[in-house]
Amino acid sequence: MNEFMKILLSLSVSGALLLLLILGLKPLYKNKFSKRWQYYIWIVVALRFLLPFTPDTTIIGNLFEKFDTAAITNEIPANPNVPVPADTGNSKAEPIQPNREITTAAMREPVDKYICLFFIWSALALVLFVRKVTVYQGFIQYIKAGNKEVSDIKILNLLSDCEEKLKIKTRVELSCNPLIASPMLIGFFSPRIILPVREWEDKELSYIFVHELVHYKQGDMFYKWLIQIVVCAHWFNPFVYLLEKEVNKSCELSCDEKVISALDDDERREYGDTLISFLKADNTYKSSLASVTLTEGAEQIKERLGAIMKFRKHSKMNLAITTVFTVAVCFCFLTIGAYAAPVMDSEPLHIRENQVAALNPDLTIRIDNAPVLIENKNTDLISASYNSRYYDVSINQPSEGEWSVDISAVHSNTNKSVLLYIPDAEYNSVKIEIDNGMYSGGIFHAKNIIANVDNGGLDFSLSKNFDGSVKVDAYNSIFHLVSLDNYENFDIEIMSDSESLCDVPGYFDCINEKYTYVDGTGTNLMNISLQGGSVGSLE
Amino acid sequence: MSQQISESELVLMKIIWKNGGAALYSVIMEELEKDKNEWKNNTVLTLLSRLGEKKFLKVRKIGRKNEYVATVTEAEYQTMQTHSFLDKVYGGNVKNLVSTLLRQDILSADELKEIETFWRKENE
Numbered sequence: 001m002n003e004f005m006k007i008l009l010s011l012s013v014s015g016a017l018l019l020l021l022i023l024g025l026k027p028l029y030k031n032k033f034s035k036r037w038q039y040y041i042w043i044v045v046a047l048r049f050l051l052p053f054t055p056d057t058t059i060i061g062n063l064f065e066k067f068d069t070a071a072i073t074n075e076i077p078a079n080p081n082v083p084v085p086a087d088t089g090n091s092k093a094e095p096i097q098p099n100r101e102i103t104t105a106a107m108r109e110p111v112d113k114y115i116c117l118f119f120i121w122s123a124l125a126l127v128l129f130v131r132k133v134t135v136y137q138g139f140i141q142y143i144k145a146g147n148k149e150v151s152d153i154k155i156l157n158l159l160s161d162c163e164e165k166l167k168i169k170t171r172v173e174l175s176c177n178p179l180i181a182s183p184m185l186i187g188f189f190s191p192r193i194i195l196p197v198r199e200w201e202d203k204e205l206s207y208i209f210v211h212e213l214v215h216y217k218q219g220d221m222f223y224k225w226l227i228q229i230v231v232c233a234h235w236f237n238p239f240v241y242l243l244e245k246e247v248n249k250s251c252e253l254s255c256d257e258k259v260i261s262a263l264d265d266d267e268r269r270e271y272g273d274t275l276i277s278f279l280k281a282d283n284t285y286k287s288s289l290a291s292v293t294l295t296e297g298a299e300q301i302k303e304r305l306g307a308i309m310k311f312r313k314h315s316k317m318n319l320a321i322t323t324v325f326t327v328a329v330c331f332c333f334l335t336i337g338a339y340a341a342p343v344m345d346s347e348p349l350h351i352r353e354n355q356v357a358a359l360n361p362d363l364t365i366r367i368d369n370a371p372v373l374i375e376n377k378n379t380d381l382i383s384a385s386y387n388s389r390y391y392d393v394s395i396n397q398p399s400e401g402e403w404s405v406d407i408s409a410v411h412s413n414t415n416k417s418v419l420l421y422i423p424d425a426e427y428n429s430v431k432i433e434i435d436n437g438m439y440s441g442g443i444f445h446a447k448n449i450i451a452n453v454d455n456g457g458l459d460f461s462l463s464k465n466f467d468g469s470v471k472v473d474a475y476n477s478i479f480h481l482v483s484l485d486n487y488e489n490f491d492i493e494i495m496s497d498s499e500s501l502c503d504v505p506g507y508f509d510c511i512n513e514k515y516t517y518v519d520g521t522g523t524n525l526m527n528i529s530l531q532g533g534s535v536g537s538l539e
Numbered sequence: 540m541s542q543q544i545s546e547s548e549l550v551l552m553k554i555i556w557k558n559g560g561a562a563l564y565s566v567i568m569e570e571l572e573k574d575k576n577e578w579k580n581n582t583v584l585t586l587l588s589r590l591g592e593k594k595f596l597k598v599r600k601i602g603r604k605n606e607y608v609a610t611v612t613e614a615e616y617q618t619m620q621t622h623s624f625l626d627k628v629y630g631g632n633v634k635n636l637v638s639t640l641l642r643q644d645i646l647s648a649d650e651l652k653e654i655e656t657f658w659r660k661e662n663e
Contacts, residue, residue, distance in 0.1 A: 149589060151545035153578060156586070160579030171584050 002114040006064060007052050008121070008233070010339035014060040015049035015230075016239040017336050022329065023246070033322050035307065039254035041326070042247045043223070044333050049230045049240065051338075058337020121236070129232040140186060143194060147175040150195070158202060159193070162209040165262075166217055182278040185212040188221050203267075207259065207274045214258045220251055249300060256304050260311055272305050360428040360447070361403050367437035367456070368408040371417040374442035374460070376424045386418040393418060407437070434458060434477070443484070453477040453534075464488075469525040476532040482539045491522035494538075500530040503537045544595060544616075548586050550576070552595065552609065552616070561599070561608040 022041060029038070054061060150156065159174055173192040183195050193212045195205075215221075227247050234240045260268050365372075370391055377383075382405060384393045390411045396404045407418055417438075427446035432439060434456040445463040451472045458472070459480040465488070472479060483490075486505075494515035496502045504510070508517045530536045544552060554570040555562045562570075564583075571578050587607055590596040595616075599606040611619070629635045640646040 149545065151547050151586070151589075153547050153576075153582060156547075156582035157577070157579045160581035163581055164579075171581050171588070173585060 014336040035253040035257040039250040054337040064339035146179040364404040364431040371438040377421040474534040489520040492517040496530040500534040
């Protein structure tokens with residue numbers, strides 16, 4: 001839910017940015033580019049609002065990830081990406097347990113908040129959409145009730161002529177209706193032109209037909225509903241209403257442009273006269289139908305008339321510039337981008353808890369170039385939460401035998417980490433192999449722990465009453481180990497080369513970079529080797 | 540079937556009836572041309588589909604061609620129209636209709652006699 005809201009919000013922001021960009025450049029292209037282009041370019045914006053499709057690194061993607069990291073560092077005091085340095089080791093008495101509690105408590109609260117937000121958003125979006133659909137249907141029914149078929153052969157022939165001229169294959173129905181003030185087109189797949197009831201001149205009718213048929217040909221009904229979906233999904237964003245307004249306006253301008261492209265100057269004037277005649281008629285009916293019809297104000301008619309008189313054919317040069325501009329807009333579409341959610345991945349395998357306990361599984365964790373935060377979980381399944389754009393995680397958890405987890409980076413340009421959830425089980429042997437990565441957290445109860453760390457970091461805890469052996473080889477790495485019972489019954493030997501450092505509790509013995517400690521029965525063997533500038537710290 | 544057929548739709552229905560109650564689109568167009576009606580393709584298609592919606596016609600596919608089949612005969616249609624005319628204009632009173640026909644010399648005395656003999660024969 002959290003991720004969904006983030007994606008939605010990122011789409012909203014990136015859509016608004018693209019909208020402002022295109023709107024801001026309007027003075028440059030307003031009188032230069034075709035109105036048709038100025039109409040369809042908004043599709044790019046509408047899609048930016050709707051599609052979470054995005055390349056790897058984008059402006060919005062980065063922005064949202066920054067928010068993310070900021071939020072995580074606030075919520076989790078111990079950032080898993082910062083290795084715990086050796087010198088602070090002693091001051092922290094029990095670093096793992098309390099941190100885990102804080103983490104879960106801090107994470108639960110915002111999730112509830114997000115669920116709440118999600119419900120508010122979806123309820124309003126749904127209500128808005130249903131309302132739009134029912135208003136539309138109600139309007140269609142209202143119109144249909146008053147419809148009368150036009151069976152005048154002369155008028156039908158005129159319509160047929162216009163259809164042929166525009167190469168429209170679908171047959172368009174024609175009705176007249178006393179309830180409407182200006183002509184309109186309804187229907188998605190079986191279009192119908194509806195005329196107000198009055199006397200018509202042939203010329204006037206042919207302008208109306210061509211205009212409405214062009215609307216059909218442009219697919220305006222679909223376009224308008226696409227915009228309505230955007231408005232419903234982003235109802236909280238004031239810019240979508242701007243988008244709606246721009247699309248409606250440019251829709252008529254584009255339609256006019258297409259109609260007059262085949263007309264001479266005199267005819268253009270007549271076409272303008274026809275538009276004005278509807279403006280006059282509109283005023284009388286406006287109140288009853290204002291909600292759905294395309295009744296437009298005088299201001300817009302003025303703009304349309306201006307465009308009609310200024311109309312001229314566009315040159316090849318213009319086409320080239322338009323193309324370049326379009327490509328640029330599409331490029332912006334991509335670079336503005338959106339936030340891509342990390343993919344939650346868990347293996348759908350079910351083993352009952354007592355089975356796991358009986359199994360004493362072997363576990364191998366291989367980390368290549370990734371910071372991994374481990375958490376013990378009271379479940380049977382190993383699962384991971386990570387961004388699949390950056391990491392590749394494969395979990396292999398057969399019901400018997402060896403469990404293994406492989407984590408590697410696909411794209412290293414990030415500071416996000418992988419969250420790995422490990423079942424609370426009694427392991428037989430645990431093998432950890434780290435190459436250039438970081439392993440932090442988790443308490444182990446195992447017979448045998450073997451770790452190899454190369455250029456990385458390893459930080460974990462040993463359970464109380466640990467009964468087994470530990471062997472760690474670290475090269476140019478940071479190693480931090482916590483025992484929850486002060487190494488009860490351990491026989492410890494730490495070898496450190498001249499470049500490496502080690503910090504151990506005061507009760508350890510130290511001779512020539514060799515640290516030893518024996519307690520109780522001394523049955524738990526621990527062997528640690530620090531080499532090539534490693535830093536070790538035991539608590 | 541309470542809906543009314545418009546004048547231009549009736550022209551098409553008459554062509555179909557004349558053709559034996561079913562006609563291909565091309566036949567209809569030929570007939571229209573013969574009568575010097577300059578109807579556009581889409582005009583005819585629109586009218587045909589309206590007749591279909593009103594259930595006066597059925598469309599039968601023959602390969603890729605459409606054949607239009609009348610669901611009522613001309614006689615049935617006339618009866619229907621007469622009834623609706625009678626109801627609407629004369630309130631269902633036949634006597635008033637006949638008297639109008641006589642008064643306006645639409646029906647001659649001879650024709651009336653013919654009808655009378657026909658009527659008696661029917662009732663015997």
